[in-house]
Structure formats: C-alpha cells, structure tokens
Amino acid sequence: MSFLSNLTFARLAHTFCRISSFEQRRCGELVMVKGWIQNIRKMKKNLFLDINDGSSSKCLQVVTERSDSMKPAVGDSVEVLGEVSQAPQGNAEIKATTLNILCKCDIKDGYPFTPRQVHPPEYVREYLHLRPKVDKFAAVLRVRHWATKYINDYFIDRDFLHIHTPVLTSNDCEGAGEVFLVRPDNEQLLKSMAKEGTSPDEAYFDRKVYLSVSGQLALEAATQGMGNVYTFMPAFRAENSKSPLHISEFQMLEAELAFISDIVDLTTFIEDLLKTVTTQVLNKCAMDADVCKATNAEKDVDLKTLLEKKWIILTYDDAIEILKRHKDDLKQELKYEEGLSKEHELFLVKHLNSPVFVTQWPKSMKPFYMKISEIDSTKVDAIDLLMPQVGELVGGSLREANYDRIVSCIPPALQWYADLRKFGYVPTGGFDILMEESQLYLIASKQKELGYEFQRLVTNYRKDPSSRKTPEYLRAKLEQLEQLWTTFNINNTELEPHAGTYSQHPYFEKQYFAKVSAEYIKVKRNIQQLLHNLEASSPSGSAVSTEAKDDVQHFKTPNAPLEEMDSPTPDKQRIKYLIRRQGVIIQSIVHLINGIDSIEVGQPRQFYEVKLSILHRFWDDARGLHQDICESADDVTALGYTPSTYLNTA
Template identity: 35%
Template sequence: MKRSSVKELLHSDKFLQEVHVKGWVRTFRSNRFIALNDGSTINNIQCVVDFENTDEELLKRITTSAAVSITGTLVESEGKGQSVEVKVTKLEILGDSNPDEYPIQPKKHSLEFLRENAHLRIRTNTFSAVMRVRSTLSFAVHKYFQENGFNYVNTPIITGSDAEGAGEMFHVTNFEANKAPLNEEGNIDYSQDFFGKETNLTVSGQLEAETYAMALGKVYTFGPTFRAENSNTTRHLAEFWMIEPEVAFNDLDANMDLSEDFIKSVLGYVLENCKDDLTFLENRLIQEEKTKPQAERSEMSLINKLNFVVDNNFKRVSYTEAFDILRNCKPNKKKKFQFPINEWGVDLQSEHERYLVEKHFKCPVILFDYPATIKAFYMRLNDDGKTVRAMDVLFPGIGEMVGGSQREERLDVLKSKMAELNIDEEELWWYLDTRKFGTAVHSGFGLGFERLVLFTTGMGNIRDVIPFPRTPQNAEF
C-alpha cells in the first residue's frame, strides 16, 4: 500500500479510506493517542490506538522517538486542534527508542543543550521548522536565478587566492605534521606539496565567477565557503554558504536593482510556501521576547519583518549622506552608540545600520559609494579618487545582509590598487587577463546564506540555522 505523508493526510478530505503512514512518535498518552510526525510538516497527526485489543508489550514500545508504521482509517477528528486523525488497525514498531536514554524529551530544552546534540536536535519542532525554511530558501535561490537566465557555476573550494584579502583562511596541505620540507630560506617549500603551491579553502567564489560572467553573461555561485576567524559570536561560522551572482554589463545601479528584486523574490516565496513553519517560529519568538527587557524587544513580529522587506522599496543612500545623518542624530550626539560617528571614512557598525533602517528611513536601505580604504581591491574606483562603487543592503534587526560592488574593469587602475595593497600580480594573473581581453563593466554581490536563514527564521544564533555548525573548538559531528 502506498505510504502517505503526514502533511498529505492533514490536508486530505478522503475520510473513511484506509491510509498508510510512517514516522516518529512525538508523544503517546493515555495508552491510546500517538502524536506522529514524519518531517513533512511542523504539525503532527493523531493516531488513535485501540488499546483494549492491542498487545500490552507492543504498547510499552510506543515511546518518544520510536519509529513506527501505521495503517488505519482516516476519519474526522473528535478532538480539538486537528481536523483529521487515523484510527489504527495495524501498528508495527520499526525502531525502538529507549526513553531513559533518549536526550530530547518532549519538553523545552536550551539551545545550548541542543547544539551539544546536533545529531538529534532536528527532531524538535524548532529545528525541523528552521531546516524546512532553509531548504525552501535554497530552492527559491536556484529558482530565481534559473528563471532569470543565470548559469549556475561551481567555483573551486580549494584555491590559491584570497578574494577578500583578509588572510584568515584554512590551509590545505598534503604534508604530514612537523614533516614539511623547507626551502633555503627556512620556510615551508610548498612547491613540493600536492598542488605545487600554497593553497587554502576558499572564502569566496567571486573572482572565479567573474571570469565566467565575462563569457556567459549572467552567472551565480551557491556553495560552501570557509574562514579561519577565531570568533565565537552569534554571527560567525567557520564554514558557511555564500550566494554570489556576477553579471556582465551591469553597473552599480543595475546591481542594486538585482539585489532588491532577488531578496524580495526569495522571501516572498518562503512567505507563501512555509506558512505553518513561519507561524510556529513567530510564536516561538513572541514567547522569547517576553523574557527580554522592554528596550530590547523587537518592534515587529517575524512575519511582519519579512513583509517589511518584501513590501517596501529599498531606500538608496550614499555613504556620505548616511554618515551625515548618523553624525547628527540624537543617539550619536548623546553618546548612545557604542561606536561613535565622528570622522568620515569609518566602517559602519550594526548599530548604525539598524538605526538607518529602523529609525530614520523605516525601510530597507542600500548604502553605496563607500570609502575606498574600507573596501576590497576589486571594487571600481570613483572619479573622486576616494570612494568606490560598493553597495551594502541593510535589513531591520540584523544590519548588513548583502555586500556587493561594480567591479574595477580598468586594468591600469586595478593593478595600481593591487600594488597599494601588496597583492602579488603573479598570484592573480588569470584575474588580470579578464581586463586585457574584452573587458567590460560588470557587477555582483555576496549574500551569506546562513545570515538570510537567520533573518527569515528569527533565530538569534547563526549556529542554529546550519545543520552541523563549525566554530572554534567545535567539529564534533
């Protein structure tokens, strides 16, 4: 007999038909009522056991997290909270679960405890909801780009270049520990290593994506990236996923148009297709907010926050204009900012970005034309010689969501900027080639996928929106 999902049964009106469903027991009460979940939905289906005609030993094996197979009749529910239920005619235990040893009991657990049991935390309502939203967001990303003429490019995970110039990269080597050969200068001789040079795990696929954009026109990458930053904040991971489109012939204005349309599309798709999960996560957040001081509570519910982004036009403001607004605002004058705004050229912090979005403009904001000194070498230099064609998209509650730019397409300017930053031309000879052979204006942006999932689900820690977080001193699973 064909197996139905719990989600299908909950939306079915084919009463009095025999159905077959498999899943895991969430709760079993009164030796009669099984709350069954198979991961297809946040909601459980109630399965009613005829305990008088069921073997007592079998009933004892119906414990939280046991895997079961149930055949029965779909009927209208007589209880509150569900429209249908299954009257069980046949029950089989597929996998026992010892209630004395199973750590995820049907009660509230701290997120810290659940991180320690990351292999089992997906069985909770919170994490199953988060991961279904993550899956839907991932599909929406590919859907948007595929429907808009982009080619999906798989850029290298192992690379010899540092796209961000940050230097915080994981090294890749085939040398045994403490046995690496040395050259005449006493340094490690990477010419004898597997790749014949020093290599690392990538922090970005952007540079490689640019080369493909200059032939395919519109490309995007969506893959894992790595940063060896010794940070234990709620916003950092050592392994994370990046979405990076690159488009030939797009200037900064077109890049801003793309970022806004893309974000609205993927969030709109999730709002339409994850209603039950978002409602659950919103209610969870409401309860969590009640435990915070009034001043720290969010002014918007989760779903309202998502609609705030989808329904509003993004305000476009130059860095210089934003700097003047922040320098003259009350929080800055009254020294309420943790990082005061005094001199032009400072890198804006999350508190500044959120002020612009939540208090001043009351809509998502795109800042552009940043000081060149705080941005990467590949961003196009403006005619003023001190700003670059960079852009950041700012969201409520989180600050920067997207970072991008019009790329520097002029070979002489690019080489000059690389020289200023001591970036070796020989290391990026292939990147410079794209400026020699048919160079053209092009632009792109990067969006950290986990940050987008964090915003969409309302979770407070980025470790809770990726299946198995990789952080300093933590690679357990």
C-alpha cells in the same frame, strides 16, 4: 487490532503518505503513514499518538486501541495503517487498523530529549546527531531547503548559469591570514613529495592551498564568457576567535551580472530577489517559518510592510548626514573615515523604517576590485544593504574595468584577474549574501526565549500550593532552574563582548541578563531555604550543603553598562574590561560546580558529560583571558588583579 499480511504492507510501502500532503486525502481512504511518535495521550480505551515524519512542523493525530502487548512511547519509529477520518475538532486524523513499532526509543538508554519539554539550544547542540528529531531544528532545515530551492529557481528563471566555484584555491584573497590551509593528513606522503627549499605545506599542490573565502573572482572570470552567473557554495573563514558568532564554515550565495554599469540595476535586482524568495518561502512553509521566527526575530519587525514598500537608496555621505543630525540618540561616536557601526546601521534602518541600500562609499573603505565612481573619483560604486535586526546583509559593487587601476593594487598572483580586462572585457557587478549572517541575533533571541521559559517556571512555582512542595518536587524545580540558568549564563558570556557593537539590541539595552539573574537568585534562595527547612524537620532527608546557599551571594549583576569595545578604548580601560569579564567567567565556573554538587546522583552519563564539556570551555576561556590580562599590562596588581583574584571573585 489486526496485522495485515506482509504482501499488503509491501504494496502500501511504496505509497505511504507524507504528513505535509495529508490534507489532500479523503475521509475513508486507507493510508499508511511512517514517522516518529512526538506525544501520547492515554484514554480509557484508546491511545492518541501525535506522529511527525519530518515533512512539516505539523503532527498527525493517530487513534489506536490500547493494547497490553504493544506499548508505544515517545520517540519510537512507527508505521501506521488506517482510515482517514475527522477528529471532533475538525482536523483530519487516522483511525489505525495496524500499528507497527519499527524501533523503540528508550529514555533509559540515554535518549537526551524528554517529551513535552523545550530544550535549550546549547543542550540540543551537544547531541548533533539527534538534532533532526528536535522540531525547531527540523523547521530551520526545512526553511533552508525551501530558501535554497527558490533562490536557485530565481536565478535559473532569469537565465543565470549555476557555477560550482572551487573550494580549494591558491588565492589568499583577504591576505589577512584569516584563511584555512589545506594539506593531506599523511606525513609520509608529504615527505615523499617534498622539494628542497619549500615548506611541507606546499609539497602536495606545489603551492599553498587554502579553503576559499569567496568565489567572486572565479565568478567574474566565468561571467566574461558565460554572461550572468551565480554560485551557492560553502565558504570558510578562520576568525581569530572561536565564538559561535563567527562560524568557520558558512553557505554563501554570490552572483555576478554581466553588462551592467549602473549601480541601481544591482540594487533593483537584489531587492527583487530578496522580496521574491522571502514571499515564496513564507507561502510555502508558513508554519516552519513561524517556528523559526519565534526563535530568531523580534516581534516588532513587520515583514509584510518590508515586502511591499520600495526600499530606500542613500549615498554614504547622506547616511552620515542623517546620523550626524541624530548623534544625541547614538551611543557610538560617528567618524566619517571609520564607516558605520552595527548601531549606526540599525539606527538608519529604524529611523527610515525601511531596509536601506547605502551606495557611493569612500574608496579607502572598500576592496580593490570595486569600481571608481564616475561622479566622484574618491568614491566607489559599492552597496551595502542594511536590514532590520541584522544590519548589513548584502554587500556588492560594480567591478573596476580599468586594467591599469587594477594592476596597480593587486599581488602578482592575481595578474590573471587584471588580464580579464584586456580581452573583450564586459562591465559587470555582483554581490554576496551569507546564509548564516544573523548568528548573534539568533543567540540573543534565544536568551529572550530562555527568559520567558524561566519566567514561566517561576510563575508556576509560585502558583503551586505548598502542599505540592515536597522535597522531591523542590529538588526537581531546582534542577530545572539550574539547567536554564547554566545555558542562559553561557549564552551571556558569548554575547557580552558584543555589548558595545550591539548596544541598541534590547538584550543589552534593557539589561536583560541583570534582570533574569536577580530573579534567579531570589527564587533559588527561596527554594533552597524551603528544602533545607523540610529536610531539617525530616530525619530521613539528606542534608543540603550550606555552600550552595552561600554561592548565591555572589550573583550580583555582572553586566552593568559595559565599555564599547569597538571604539578605541585606552589600554587601562581595556584591561579593566577584561578583568570584569574574567570575573563573570569565574562566577560561571563556581556556579556550575556548585550546581553539580547540589544535584543528586543518578543522572544519565550524558548529563555529566555535558557539564564537563561546559566546564572545560569555561576553563579554557578563563586561562586564555588570564594570559591576555597578564600580557596586557606591566602592573596588573595595581588594577586589582592579583593571583587571588579568582578567589575574591568566587
């Protein structure tokens, strides 16, 4: 191996090759590649390095001579100079003439990711700053990048103007208090700006200022002078819970089309937009999309069919008719005035085997700005687009053009919005798409994946001959099992409150949690028993606490069929539900503590920090729920909830 002069390096530095475009290189060409080592295979004379540089899911194989002076490791950042050649399997690779390690990556320094291991998303999320090094997360970023680009292209090609709608706004559009308030983090400044009789929250801007939940009203104003417009900005919602299913900040696409007065123009546009962009993304980064799909989507959705067929348009009344005819297949009750639950939405999509636009909604279900239908004045020209797995993905409507109608139902602060209708108004319609809509499906599908991983672990364990099953081996297995179980259990705690709404999802329908937990208990008991026996027979082995065995007993199947929380349930039933949920949380806490007890010292500090933060979260949940329960009923003891409930559950 030889080192090139600095000059040559410098010259080549400007022309280093991204791995995504490596295929364009010819055999024999001298190229430089820069990136991170993802994997290493050691042969007698050579090392085979898999290099990734963030430009694609693909790794590039680099062959280099083994050297005593330089020992590359997984995670190191490297520069490689070498010749393009063909590997025996036919792929292009690099025969390195020079390998420079830019910076080592030592796992002993606390690097949290171990090679060749798929880390559960909950674990990865604890290391936000290192996530871009995890391939699955990187793939999501790349898909997002291309989706953003193709969305922008779609609109720009059609003469839409890209508007940056403001994030800071004095409109509390929703009026439901689910907005974030903004003020300078400077008490002194606020004091100096304060005016008599007004709150400090109003001192800086002379009024309360919020983070925008939607740029729609601003877009509507813009469209009245500019024609077709769109915006692609962050939006914010302060939901009354911090579940990861409700995110505070999300990227939202909103568009407003000028001079349209037929709702079908809007559905045609949305369908074409989604089909075009999806096709382009799949063509551009098939491999990344695959990585994401394996995580996000059920295998049974046939994307190709979705993209080829014409999507169905139904009125709300027709949708209700269909659901009524199939009410025996539905768990949730159907009420005309209450709209469609997630279960109903997913049933329609599955039954009709197509994405579905639902139009002509009852006026009372939709916001004030939607246009009263010319066919039926009890309806508005609104659309919801229902998609497989996700349910509602897009919401939109034509906008009410009548000044008097709008003025009768807006707060005084929105007078300007009504005024748009007075000065050369043109008919418009628009829609919004959340980039982060399908959070729940993401978590549920990750559960499925964890389940697979769990299954793999169990199968491998059973296949391994008993000669391999030393105490070290068993303890390592136990640890892996615990790590998987902890994540799986946390995810379940987050998913469970939604069991009612998403009862049709395979995760709930097939009682996935119950099955996995039963398997977990069996395997864990088996390993612990074996370990106990081995260590009892060996005088040098440390004794395992017998508590660890006992706690296993408590893991019944905590998610037996649950009440449907979305339908109005009697108070008593609700409290019962809360108590049951409390039981699950307490179980998780006990399990977590026992898990830590049974682990030997010597884990990196980060390991314990993660455990601690999970414990904190569980405990906060338990405390909150305890308060809920105590406040919900006069006599909770009658329902079996006593101060010793925690002990009983544990």
